[in-house]
Amino acid sequence: MPYSKLTESAISLAAKGFWRTPYRFRLARAIGPSYSLRCVVFHNISDVQSPFTNGIRVTTTPKKFEGALRFITSYYVPVRLQDLLTNCDGRGLPPRAMLVTFDDAYASVAEWAAPLCRQFAVPAVFFVNAAFLDNQRLAPDNLVCYVANVLGMETIKAAVRAVPGRETFQLHSLTDVFGSFFPVISLREREAFLEALRQLAGINESRLANEACLYMTSKQLCNLGSFDFEIGNHTYTHTHFRSLSQQDFVSEVDRNKAELEALLGTKIRSFSQPYGSAEDLTCELAKHLERSGHQAIFLSESVANPRRLDLSHLNRISTCAPSDDALFFEIEVLPRLRAIRNRIFKTPLPFAAA
Known part of the structure; x- marks a missing residue:
């Protein structure tokens, strides 16, 4: 959930104040308990403004991403997934261990992020949806975003009204689509919505996807191994799980894993929940992930991980921070504050993730 402008201003001022403090890391530790693993997630690395991504806060410019890597390698120790699996008690990890991850299948990760990660000697985990490799179709988020930016929210609302049983669902923004509508519908309902959207917008999805080239080719994905990238499971078609049948969520997990391994x-040893919410990590899903060989499960609620890692519930910070002070505040201060609040109120803070 995006912050209000007033909240953003307050956070920016606090970040600058913390960053100017000589003992900023010590001060951050005083706010809340230290934690053994910091984990960040990026998505699309691009200088280009695109109707497929404008409005969903997934894009970081190459310059800002390079700055983030410079910051990470100056103040943290980058680690690999294997380091987490070997040292899940947290004791064997280096001080200020940092895992860099990417979600979705954006081609910009191969074009920009991977070369920069190699330049800074930063390993990474890249969570991929196999359905979108080779640009034969669009991810639901990108299709919705494109229609909203080109034709407006009225077309989105009309598509929702075309879904039986959801005619009265109220949407006012893209945040409502991804935060309120998508989480409560089944895969069949989502496909009915997307098909209505294609028809109302007059879109040939295959041709549009091929022209946009948003996602990696299979060859690009295979080449990422030479950049010290490990590939993880991000579901087949990028979906919430809380409203899915067991048959549907098993298919989303297993098909993606099988296609990527082939x-x-x-x-494939790790899994990242699309949209990052613990509400989608149901008991049934967690059990299936364990049975199917996923040794680490990642969310994106931007909460501090405890010193003794829970590999079935690893939290990441979704960031588009524009500066060192903002990135420090997002990594060191806000996750600790969220962890404290969650312990007091037993409820997670709102967050934004794709």
């Missing part, structure tokens, strides 16, 4: 010739 393509890469390596085991």
Whole structure:
């Protein structure tokens, strides 16, 4: 959930104040308990403004991403997924261990992020939806975003009204689509909505996807191994789970894992929940992920991970921070404050993730 302008201004002022403090890391530790792993997630690395991504807060410019890597390598120790699996008690990890991850299948990760990660000697985990490789179709978020930016929210609302049983659902923004509508519908209902959207917008999705080239090719994905990237599971079609049948969520997990393993010739060992919410990590899903060989499960609620890691519930910070002070505040201060609030009120703070 995006912050209000007033909240953003307050956070910006606090970030600048913290960053100017000589003992800023010590001061951050005084706010809340230290934690053994910091984990950040990026999505699209691009200088180009695109109707497919404008409004969903997933894009970081290459310059800002390079700055983030410079910041990470100056103040943290980048680690690999294997380091987490080997040292889940947190004791074997280096001080200020940092895992860099990427979600979705954006081609910009191969074009910009991977070369920069290699330049700074930063390993990474890239969570991929196999359905969108080779640009034959669009991810639901990108299709919705494109229609909203080109034709407006009225077309989105009309598509919602075309879904039986959802005719009265009220939407006012893209945040409502991804935060309120998508979480409560089934895969069949989502497909009915997307098909109505294609028809109302007059879109040939395959041709549009091929022209946009938003996502990686299979060859690009295979080449990421040479950049010290490990590939993880991000579901087949990028979906919430809380409203899915067992048959549907098993298919989303297993099909993606099987296709990625067949393509890469390596085991998929980790899973990242689309949209990042613990509400989608149901008991049934967690059990299936464990049975199917996923050794680490990642969310994106921007909460501090405890010193003793829970590999079935690893939190990441979704960031588009424009500066060192903002990035420090997002990594060191806000996650601790959220962890404290969650312990007091037993409820997570709102967050934004894709």
